[in-house]
Amino acid sequence: MDLSSYLELFVAEAREHIGAAAELASSVDVKPAGQDRLRDLFRHVHSVKGMAASMGFGAMSSLAHDAESLMDLVRQGRLAPSHPTRQVLCDALACLERMVDRAESKQPVDDADRGTVQEQLRGLLRGGGSAEAPAGTPDPGGSARPAGATAATGPAGCVKISMIVRRDRAFPSVRAAVVVGQLGKLGRLVRIDPPMAALRTGRFDGRLQVALVSDLTLRALAAKVAALDDVDNFTLVPTDRPPEKAAPVGSKASLRVRADRLDALIEDVLELMASAGRVESGIAGSLPGSPVARDAESVRLLARRAYDGLVEMRLVPFEIAAHRVRRAADELARKLGKQVSVAVEGEDVRIDRSLLERLVDPLLHMVRNAIDHGIEKPELRRAANKPEDGRLLVHVERHAAMLSIVVSDDGAGLDPRRLKQTAIERGMLTPSEAVRLDDADALMLITTPGFSTLEETTEVSGRGVGMDVVRSAVEGSGGRLRIESRLGRGTRFLLQLPPTVALVQAYVVRANGIAFAVPLATLMRMAPMDDQATTWRDGRRFWNLGSEEVPVWALRDVLDLPGEPNGVSHGMALIGKSAGGSTVGFEVDEVVGRREIVVRPLPLPLTGLSGYSGAAVLDDASIVLVLDPANLPLG
């Protein structure tokens, strides 16, 4: 059987399981709370084992089996979850991930380190017990949960299951609905409280109760309920209550769709939206208020709803990449003998999957760079009156139409003078050019191909490759990279990226007859530019914001717009923050109205043009440029 058509699916699913397992593996322990993690960890690795076996990847399946056996011993308390145990587990997961990478690139799957890692696993297994799970071992997690069931051997019949659904995770009502769906597979649901209709509206206090008629034994039923991810605690009581009115149970089955097919559908719906907008405008002009005009509006709104739904399907949380960042940082810090505390903020920020895939490697490079070159060894940090533990922070945030990612460390920082000197020595700059280079531009020298200040290259970085690749990946995605650094205090890499697509609330404004959109999130306020509110000083107009005077630039001047103002007596000031953090204003001729717009990055050859976060096509098929006020070029 040709399995190649399943390879893509295998790679995607295996990565998800390995990623989730790696996240859990870093913190397994034997405390009661840790049993949940162990059970989940076991389940993820078990899934990888099964999938690998199905694909014929015997070495991968064998390694996953040994890792699974190790976890089983830990779960049974026969092996301590000591640091070496966790480390071997993490190494096994890293090895599995490399094997998946090799499978994806259609190379032989086996990894050079697999034998060593597997030998270490087996060494631990030999010390702690048999690799084979002893007979009668309960299901993973089965012992972790209180189950009110007795060891009945016959069918459970009608049982009442009262549960607490985990509320420490996102979307508890959705999780409750998923739990109901999972319970529905164990038997016939005869009562659900709260009902599904309430769960769909998001009303849920964490307590869920169902009555279920099942052919499973009480013991088996209890084990199945205990294995549910989102159930925190439960009781299971046989009941003689006669079946009540059957409750409808919605299907929550998921379906994998190829990203390119989804993209093609999004394109079609975009075109449908534009066409529907044109039809609506045409009909509204000729037959205003008519039934057909209302129908045309409905078509446009439905197309918009379909578009919103499709775009939502493309988004994934940043946490998918976060575990790789943490793992890469931990591995490298250990290897280099450094102590680093890694934090990721904004894991719930949802990012287009394709953009995230393009960013993972550049992110990992910056993280490795920070640990290799930035954060000092403990003795050096002590000598510099710094805590021995270095800090590495990856902060992700969506602001208006832009996605912001900051990688910062509290390490040694970069020395602009040394960077300039290196550039001169490498023939990349003349001494006079170096003198004219300010510190911000000097820091960007490290993104020049072939640039490295290290006298000896290291295995990790310092080969003069990497930061140039990071910069081109960011700019290739229509974004910008900025570097800030203070010698001895640390370095910040700031990535600003336009999302692949984003629905944004914006004001449509005009200056010299040209329409622009300004995302609401970029504005602090909007105010008329009347004479009472403004003053002139040194040829610059200022808007009086309480005790603060805000400098206001005319957008027509900033963008050198052709044409003339539309003749209105007073324009409007859009007040926001500049990239430097100061409050600034921009004067436009008029505010046309508020719209929800779909922002897309500017296409080639306009990518990276300063002052814009993208462009949008309005419902009438006209185009607006989306301003990025923080980065408008102020002369």
Added chain:
Amino acid sequence: MNLLYFQLGGSPYAIAQEAIADVAPASAIHPVPLSPPAVLGLAERRGRAIAVIDLPCLLEGTSRETTSTSHLMRLAAPLEGAAFFVPAEVFSGAGSPASPGHVWIDGRLHVLLDALALVKASTAFH
């Protein structure tokens, strides 16, 4: 080879048909302030904004007004976000290689255009 060909300022040009996604009459072009001079602006195509590159500006150093014969040639992937503005009729036909950078079409020598090089040039052209 299949080609699209046209004349600008009396000079014949051609481009490989596979480099072009579609050709349509030029529609309204929205200006993009501060963009390179060789970029005329953005045009709406299939619900998306595409960048319009001024081919006469790049090839002849001049720019033309949109006329009834003006066309937008939208580029094929991976450059599908860009289109060439061609203020002329566009024809399709078969051609054969001549000297490097040139092709014969109906016995006449045409300059063979490289879409990627032109897109790159449009960002640098000032």
